[in-house]
Structures are given as C-alpha cells and as structure tokens.
Amino acid sequence: MAEALVSTLLQQITTIICAGALEEVRLLKGVKEDLRKLKFNLTSIKALLEDAEQKQIPDKTVQLWLDRLQEESLDMEDALDEWRTVLFYRLTDGAENASFLQRKVCLFLRCFSFRRVYRYHGVARNIKEINERLDEIANDRVRYQLTDTPSRLLRRKESTSFIDESNIVGRDEVKKEIIGHLLCGTSKEGESYQTISIVGLGGIGKTTLAQLIYNDEEVKQHFTIRIWAYVSDISDQSKVAKTIIAELEGLDKVATLQMESLPLNSLLERICKSIEGKKYLLVLDDVWTENDGDFGGLNVTFKRGATGSRILVTTRKDTVSRVMGSSHTFHLKTLSQDLCWSILKKTALRERDQKTCEDLTPVGLRIAEKCEGLPLVAKTLGGHLQFQTTRKEWEDVLNSELWRMDVVHKDVFVPLLLSYYDLPSPVKQCFKYCASFRKDAAYFTSHLIANWKAQGYLGFNDGDDSLRELKGVEYLKCLEARSFLQIKDSDPFCGQFASCKLHDLVREFALYLTKGEFQKVEVSKGDKSMKMNSERTCRHLEVILESGFCFPESISDTEKLRTFQIFPCMGGVINDGDLCKLLNKARRLRALAIEYSDSTIPEEIGNLLHLRFLSLCSNLHLKRLPDEMGNLINLMVLDTASCFSLTCYPKGVRRLTRLTQLSGLIVRVDHDDPKEFSIGDLANLKQLVVLSMKMVGSTINVEESKKVKLQNLQEVKILVNEAIAKDEDTILESLNMSSVPRCCFDTDFQFFGRFSTPRNEYQYCGF
Template identity: 25%
Template sequence: MAASAVGGWVASAFITKLVEKVCTYAGDQYEYQRKDTKEKLSTLEKNLSSIQTAIHIAERVQAKNIAMGSWLRRIKDAACQAEDVLDLFDYRVLQAQAEDRGMISSVASAAAGSSSSSSSTVTTASTTTSSSSSSTVNQSVRLLKRFLFSDEDIDDLISVVNKFVEIDSEMQRFLEFVKIEDSKPEQAVQWRTTSSMPSSEKFFGRVNEENNLKKLLVQINEQSSQPYDVISIVGIGGVGKTALVQRVYNHFHDTHHFDLTVWLHVSDKFDVGRLTKEMTESDNLSSSLDQAQRILRDRLNGKKALIVLDDVWNVLRSQLENLFKPLKFASQGSKVIVTTRSKNVASMNASTEIMELHGLEDEDYWDFFSQCAFGDANPSDFPQLKRIGQEVVSKLAGSPLAAMTVGSSLKAVLKEEHWSSICGKKLCQIEQKEDDIISVLRPSYEHLPDHLKQCFVYFALFPKKYHLRGDELIQMWRAHGFLDTQTPDETARRYINDLLQLLFIEKVPNQEDHYVVHDLLHDFAESVSNGEHFRIEDDFNVCIPRNVRHLYVSASNILKVYMSLEELKKNLRSLIISKAQEGASCERVSSSNFNHILEHILKELRSLRVLVLCNPDGMLPDSLDHLVHLRYLNIHESRNFINVPKSLFKLYHLQGLSLQTQDRIMKKELQEGLSRLTQLRYLKAPKKIISSIELIGRPRSLKRTRGEQSEE
C-alpha cells in the first residue's frame, strides 16, 4: 500500500531524513558541543529510530482506523518542531562561515591535518611551530563555540525531545492495537467495474468526439506494420471516458462492422493472463498463458476485431507487448481502444491517435446537470433554484460525475435554502458515497509516488485557475524540502512533467512555463490538505484552521493574519501575500498601514520557509534576520523598494531570491551583500542588476548552477 499522507506530508520519508540529520549533529565531528546537548540529540536519535518503524505500520493501518491519522499528525507537529531546532543549528554554522570565512578555511585545514596525518607528523609540527599551532587551536575553539546551541536553543531541543519521548512511550500500546487491527480481515480496495452496457439511455453532448472516434475506427491505416491500431482516450477521473467509448462500442457492436468485439475492464492491476483468458471466452480458466494466447490467436485469425481496454492504470511496455501478441493474427483494420488517466500509458502503447477528453460544453452540461438535480421536475418551474444551479455548474468544470455527485444532493430537497447551502460548500465538503467524484479521484492520488504527493498538494495553497510559473514552483518545493538540497532543477522539471503526464496539472496556453491545476483536482488537493494549505481571498470573516501551515492571503485581508498570529506563529511555513483584488468586499489597506502590519506579522512568523510579497505597495521591514529558516523570498512585484534591508544578507539559508528594481543604490547594496548568501542558487532580477554584480559567482550554490539564474 502506498504511504498515507497527512496534509500531503509523507511521514516515513520525512522522519527518515530527520533521523539522518540528527545522526549528523549527534556525531563526534562537533567535539566542542555541550555534553547535555549531545545527550539530548542521542535521545532524539534513539526515539526517532524506534518511531520510524511504527510510522510504516501506522501508514498501513491508517486505511483501517482513522485514529492513526491523528497519531501521525502528532508526530508531524513534533517532527516539524525538531526540524526547526536542527535547522537553527545549520544557520549558526552558516552564520559563522559568513562572518569568519578566512578562519573557517584555517580551521578546516587544521581539522583535516589532525584527522589524516600520522602522530609523528603532528608531533613534529607541534614542536617546530608551537606558537603558530597554539594560535590555530585557539581560533578553532573560538569558532566552534559559535556553533553551539544557546540556552534558548537547548530549551527548544528539550521540548522536542520530551514530545518524542512521550510518543515513544505510547509505542507499545500502539503496537498492541495494531495486532488487534491486523487480525481483522482487510477489505480489498473497491475498484469500480465496467462493462459495455451504458448506465443511461440518454447521452449528452460529445458529438464531435463521438464522430471523430467513429471515423478513426473505420479508417484503414495502410502505413501500419501491424494489422491493428491503438486509440487512447485520456482524461481525469469522472470526465466521461468510459461513457463515450460505451456509446461508440455499442454502435459498432450492433452494426457488425467488426467480426469480433471484446470489452475488458483492466483497473489497477494489469494481469496479462486474466485479460487474455477473458478475450478467449474460454471456460478453461486454469489454462496457462501460452495456451490462452494460442486459443486467442485461433479466435482472432483473419477476423477484424474491436477490443476495449477500459480504465488502464499501471502497465509496463512488456506487458502490453505480451497482451498484443495474438493481435498480430487479426485482420487489417482491427482496433484497440484504451481509456486511461495517464498520458504515459497512452504513449507507452504506441497509440496511433490520442484523444484528450475535457469537460462537457456549457449547454450540454447544463442539460445533464438539470437531469441529475431536478429529476422529472421542470427547472423552469423553479427559477430561483435554476439560478443557484447555474452558479453550481460553473464550479464543476464540465465533469459528468461531479454533476451526478452534487446533483443527487440537490435533488433530495428542491428548496432554495438547501440549494444555497450546497452552493456555498466546496466540493470536498459535500457528503459523498464511494462512487462519487472525490472517491473516484482518490486512486489517481494514491498511485502517485510519495515525492509527487506533497508537490501536488502544495497547489491547494493557490486559488483555482492560478497560473504558477514553473521556476518559482520549483523554488517553493525546494524551500520545503520536497526536493533535496542537491537535486538539480532538471530533476525538478521531471516532477512537473510527471504531474503533466498524469493530468494533475495542465500547461497554460500561450504562457511559457506556466501551469494550472484542473478545478476538480484542486478541490481534491484541498480535501487531502485538510486545512494545512489555506487561502483568505475576499472573505474577511473566514475562520483560519488551527493546523494551517501554508497561507495565501489577499493584501486587503492582511489584518486577518495579524489577528490570528497566536495560532499561526508556531506552524506557518509559507506566506503568500497577493495584491488586493479589484472590487474586493474588504476595504483596501493603505500602504503605510499594510507595511506596519506586515512588519509585526513577520516578527512572529519565525518558521517561514517561503515568503512571497506580490502587493505593489509592499515593502520589506528593516529587520529580517529572525527569519533564519527562510529559503525562498519573492518580492518581484513590489515596486516601492529604494534600498535593500541589510538584514536580508543575514538570511544564510536563502536559496532563491526574486526581485525587481532599477535603483542604483540597490545595485550597490546587492553587489556587496549577495556574496554572503552562500546557499543562493536562484536569482531572478533584471539583467542590468545581475550583470552589475561582480561577486555574482561567490555564493557556492549559485556558482555551481550559474545557468539557473533568471535574467529578465
């Protein structure tokens, strides 16, 4: 079973990295570390290692018992706090390196010499240059003492350790519970099954798609080396792929255009043996694959066949080749139709044609929705409900299954109050059954590898139809550790491409390197996030969830963030402040008030990894050096800067910086300060600024990845 995610957070992967980090800090290389610090780190390492085993069990059992989700959330809270403490230690090291770069070099040389040289060499060096050696040792001690945890750091570390000690103490009780749960019979995942029989006699829309598919099925491909063509129908769950193919399949079944028609429901397990035996229509299910393929070869020999492989998920190229072997004996003009949610599957089966299916057209969709929501009633008899229904339809992206899900809830009570209540809810908040839209979309998410799950859920932070730049998205992923520090951006680009191929995101037309999430998958991402990714757009009265970790807020609602600081300051890791929307119901905050409030907010949000300030009137406060965890800062759309806060160059963890200015003073400040940010690997700024910074290569990471600079 794929690892379960809490708010898109995969516990096992995160804890594994945390254990590695603690082991590094608890190691002997920091010999000047305080004894009590090393003891606490050792305790933390021990507890994390034992909890690590239980997490794998919890992720498995969570499918059976919802209490495991609560237990994993407690671990997440403690793990994030532990990460902050250890990250602060990293910051101390980077700070010391920036302030004493020359001394670092001498200490590193001395340390290398003492660890790799023989004892006689050391003795000789100490006798001949005793004063020089003594000076170097004193410098080493002074420098390494700056790497120590402060008393405040120790208090934070003790708090973290105590939390994990408490969690660890519950382990035995948890494992006993697991034994009981494991003794219960596990219910298999209920995949829907399909056949060629349509669920409804009435079919809405898809005229062009239907005609195009029929045309493809009667064409003879003279250029093909095989007697059959493969046509792939690609689209997200619930968009109507199966319904379209059922309609076309039955047309050709009834007209006898093909000598043989076979419908196969594939689902998540591509079993070549089962599928081959179903195509043979043989009663001898115990026959081997070889026997089944020979029977199928004889059945197909010289016949024109139409074979549908519905709902294909995971498949290897070799499996497809094996399944298609008997088709070589079919007659020219045979066709295979594959329906899938993955472009990878479509490209893997050497499709001669790929049809990507989107939502129904507006008029067709309203007719279908009306049938679902009004049943036998006439919508014209309910003008108020019709108006509400049209508002609901605008949120459902033309998805037939979404219309059925919401329509069934509306149909129960044809009253304005009930319909208004449903209209005001998000799709994931509407009560649903196992075969409704959210449940149908869930398998797509569960099939994602762990590293893509958290990348996808991060899209829930942004509004629907929000166009995200690929390079900025990568920097945010990297800031949160979704990408390893050393992972090149080329690999991150593959993450984006994987999400594209699996239809979780789409390219924005006519905008290079911009991406958007399908509306329904955005709803699903919000349901998985469970409040950890939250937006305050045009509703000041919205209630911010207590567990929020990533916040998107309109500049006109900045006061709401200030009023919620007590809940936000412990956990918030992303803050995206967008410019105020025109016509927003909230009053516009003046520039001076906005920047005053922003300064107070940033003083409290000490765990931020990502800060994006899109308000044109916004200005960074002078004091930023408390944002020690910040990895990505985007002030590209803030035009009011006349100088750069010197504290910006104390953000030693900063990996990505995006800004926009033509000011000469800022050029000079950037030239002097950027060399201190040794972790910087991404700089987006006007070309004139970048070209004027002589020390642009000084940051180690940026120098290694010079080609990743953005020069606008």
C-alpha cells in the first residue's frame, strides 16, 4: 500500500508545482523548492518499496520501516489535499467560494498533521519538517539493505507429481469430470491438443487435485507420456522448456544444468522429438503469466503430439485460463464443513484416546467452520492443534482471529501474499480496503467504487469522473480474476447494481495486511469511553450501538480517522453533543456514514474539508440539514435516501460542484428560493451521474428548470406530487433529461426509500 500512497503523493506534488498561477497563491508562496525536494525524496523511496514489501515477512524491522513510511505518507496526503483544495478553488472558482475559503482557511490549517499552524508562513516550515523525517526514512535503506531490485524472497515451494492419496478427501466429482474431458478423444478442429484449466484461490487445493488426476490409473493407461512441470511466476520460455525436457528425459540436476547454454530453438526441437506423434498429458502447475506471447513457441511445439493430447493448467487467475485458450475451465469450490473436519482431525486427534477425542470433537467441529472450506487452512490448523492438549487450548484457537495466529501467517497467508504481490500497486490498496467487509456480507460494487474514490485510490476528484469509474471497474475485474473477490452481475436485492462478496479467509488476510487500521466496535452497557487497540493507528472505524445504549462520551485516537460509520441498533442513541465533539476532532474524514439514527446533523460537519462520501440514509427523524453542508466542497457522494422527515435541502449544496452521486435530494421547483435548494441550482452540479430527487411545489418554474444541463447524467429517479405529475415528458424535457439512459418517474412516496430489504439480509458498503 505504501507504494501506491507514494505514487499518489508524487502526483499531488506535481499538480501543485505545475499549477500555472502558483506564485499568485499566497498560501503556497515560498514552498515551491521544498515541494521539489519532497518529490525527490519520495521518488527515491518509491524505488525501494517493492523490495521492502518482499522483505517485511522474514524481517519485522523492515515491516516497521514500511509502517512508519505509511503513517508519514497518509499525514502528508492530508496536508497536500488541503493545499490542492485551496489552490483549486482560488484559481478556478468565483467570488462565492473565494469568500468561503477566506473564512475557512485558518480552520483548515488547524488540521495540518504535523503542527498547528495559524499563519501562511508556517507552511514552509512544515514542509521542511516533513523532508527531515523523509530523509531519516530514506537513509535507513542502508540499514535494511533495501535496493531498487526486488529480492523475491517469498516463493511458493516447488510442487511435484507425487501425492499420498490416503490423506485426501473430497474432490471426487470434479476429479471424475475433469478426467472425462482428458480421456475424450476429440480436440478442437485443426488442433492436436486441448487445454483444461483449474482456477481457484491459493490454498483451495488446485495442485492436489491435479496430482490426483495425474496419478489416476485410467489416466496413466490412456496417455503415452505424462509430464509434470512446475511453472509458478516464470514467464521465460527457456526455463519452462528445460523443466519439460528434464521430465521427459528423466534428467538429474547435473544434466539439467548442462542445458543452461542451449538456445530456445534447440530446446524446443528436443521437446518436439520426444513428443512427436505421441499422446501426452502435460500438467503446468501454478501458471501466473497473462501474456499470450510468453508461451508462443511452446504452443507450436505442443502441436507435434498426437491428437487427443491434453494440457492441464492450474492457476489463480481466470485470465490465464483465457490466455491459454482453455476449452474447459473449472473454478474450484470450497469444501464442506464435514470434509474440513475430516482433514483437520486426521492430524489433530492423532494418537489420542477415545475419551479425549469425544471431549474435543464439539470444539473441533466449530473450528472446522473457521476453515471456510479451504483444505490448506484445515491442514494447518490440524497440525497446530496436534500440540494443544486441553479443551481450553482448543477453545482459544476457536476464539482467535485467524489473522493474529502466527501459524496461519506462515502456512496459509504465504500463498495469498504471492497473489497480493502480483497485483498492480494501485489495486493493492483497493484490496486492503476490503478489510472493512463484514463476514458473509454482500456489497454493492457501485458503493465500493465510490468509497475507493473517496479515499483517493482512483485518482484525484477533479477532472473526468467517468475515467475513475472505469478504473474502479477495471480494479474489480482484476481482483475477481485473482479470486480475491466474488462478483455477481445482478442480484434480486439491488436491481441493476452488481454485488460482490469476499471469502472469509481473504477478509482475514486483508485484516492481516492492515493490522488494525480497520476496526469494528460494539458499544454496550457501561461503555463511557472507547479505546481502539491496534498495532497501527486506526484509520477506518465502524461503531454499532447496542439497543438501549448511548454513544460513548469519548473515543480515543480519532484525529486520523479516514472513515467513520455508525449504526445504532433499535433503541441505540447518539448524543448530539458527543457527535459534535467527534466531528470537531476527526477532521480528516473522507467517508462518513450515520445511518438508522435519531440524531440531528450538527453544523460542525462543515469542518470536514476532506469528506468525499456522506451517507445519512434511513435517518427517519432527520428534519433538516445544516447550512454548513455547503462547505463540503470535495464531496462526491451524498445520500439522504429514506430520510422521510427531511423537508428541504440547504441552498449551500449548490456549491458542491464535485458531486457525482446524489440520492434523496429535495428540490424547490416553483421558484428560486434564497434559502432552499431550488431547481435552477442543479445547473451547478454538472458532474452528477446518478440522481434521485423529490420535487417540492405546486408547479414547475420553466425558466429556472431550463438552466439545468446535466450532460453526464446516466440515471435519474424523480418523485413528484400529483400536482406536477400531469405531464412527465414536459418535465423531463424542461430539465434536459429526456435522453438520460435510465429514468424513473413516480408519485409513490415509498419509492423514495433505498430498498425494502432488511439490513441483516443484504448489506451495502458504507465504508
């Protein structure tokens, strides 16, 4: 994540340095050279980050170095975000926002992460202090032996074709189905062989299944030649060819090394001679490359075998299956709880007497649930429990979070780390944000992308939002292709929105990577204060108030929160004064969700300069929004759906020109009201893509409505009363919305709610 953060910082610094009117902006005067030095420091550090990520697993001191860099980077990002915001609005906006900034600039400067600064000349001093700390971090490269060439210390152990079948359970049906395709005599027209792929998450048993198939007696008899080649992340055709030749010719290590100097063409000719006219089975285990050119020469060579030859590929990436031209792809599913228990108890209950087994079995069955269907987890926990002799020790394992268990880090998370390191740098931080997911919950992908935008993972929030949206979709597909996310094209609970889920082990892995940055706290009786305990500073917090209990009087360590989400259960109470204190303290928030609450929204919300995502939906007793809402000039998503007592929107919302999604808007349509958001004010919100609004008034002021030209609008839902619902076409035409791809017009008040589905049945991503 540090690499992506540093890249974002470099972009922000470049934007500030290259601003055409930099010298005209008094706030940034005198810091240009310091910003250039900051950029140089970050560029130097960025070159070391890939090597540092590889070394942090065996070397905990390197991990501390990365943690320190990340903390500094996040603080820097907040400061630069403030400067960019002020610069942007002073250079591009009118008098209204200019005067607003003049009033608020000192308030912004109080939020600076490194010192409280109250005058402009303090900015330069703060930049110098940042550079000094970065100098220290950069100088530590020698101590930790960091280089700009990744060490690649983390590798999966090389697989072989040998397997002890007595320890394997499950997979019988899929094994039978794959073997059926292997033994079928047909191939694609004009081709001598077919490729079959097994795709799945690391640790799900792809290699084990391939070994079972490779050693099946029927398979042995069907193919003249069988070859097992462990490929891993090698995309060098020569290395793959040497591995295949060593298998074909039964070469030892010395003979294999003698091939080092041979050119690729000679290696391929040698393979051709060995498989010419013979029906072969080639297993390519753990293939990573997504470049179809990496196997170009090999693909031609494989065609020299007899018709009916087969290549069986195991991979973590769905894209590899497509690149390899697979005729059949099998996405390996998780095992049942009973099968996980069968794997686990083979080791855990070995050599124990019957009474002990009977005593431990109830706890063991519940531990098997934690395996989430992954045989590697079952095997790992079984080995760990083998040395735990008492029921209390087994219960400790049951109640432990997997991401905190050292044995899981060593044996289970390593395969996932390989997949994680293979992700592009920006996608890594998007994945880590999925640590906010709840167990077994499904989330709207649209809200997940909106929150990625809010955190700055998809670029800055000025410019073309559609490009960031496309980038978010691309990142989702990248995570799905590597089996990190499970995406559904449609869902009965959310209409046209796609949804996504996270396998629980993947969620545990994300929590392991973030180490306490994401926390969920349930407040119960007697909790007057709340302390977040983590290995790192908490940046993303979800609070659930149990029925009948109040929001705690104080929450520690909130100054650096980037996400805050609070859900009072039925009867839970948020005290307005405590909420004011929180908003005054947590001024770095980028995403805020206060839902299903009876609380009012205090004017202090206007101090949240960084806020991009705000959800207030389903606050049934919320009657008004504060005028200070207009201060949230970076806001991209505002959601007040199902706030049925809300009667109007403040006029200041017209200043939120970066809004792309606005749900639950209330619009005065009969005249231009000086205090209420009116129909003509929509003209300012030119970046809107998704809009749902309720029209208030007895008629529509046509002159005001003609000002509206929302060219980016893709989806609109309009709620009207009976008086103005007579001519739908006229209304849409006057609002320049006739060509909106998805448009819904209704007079039913319930339509204005979000969804009728109970929250515990389907959750959307508030984080």
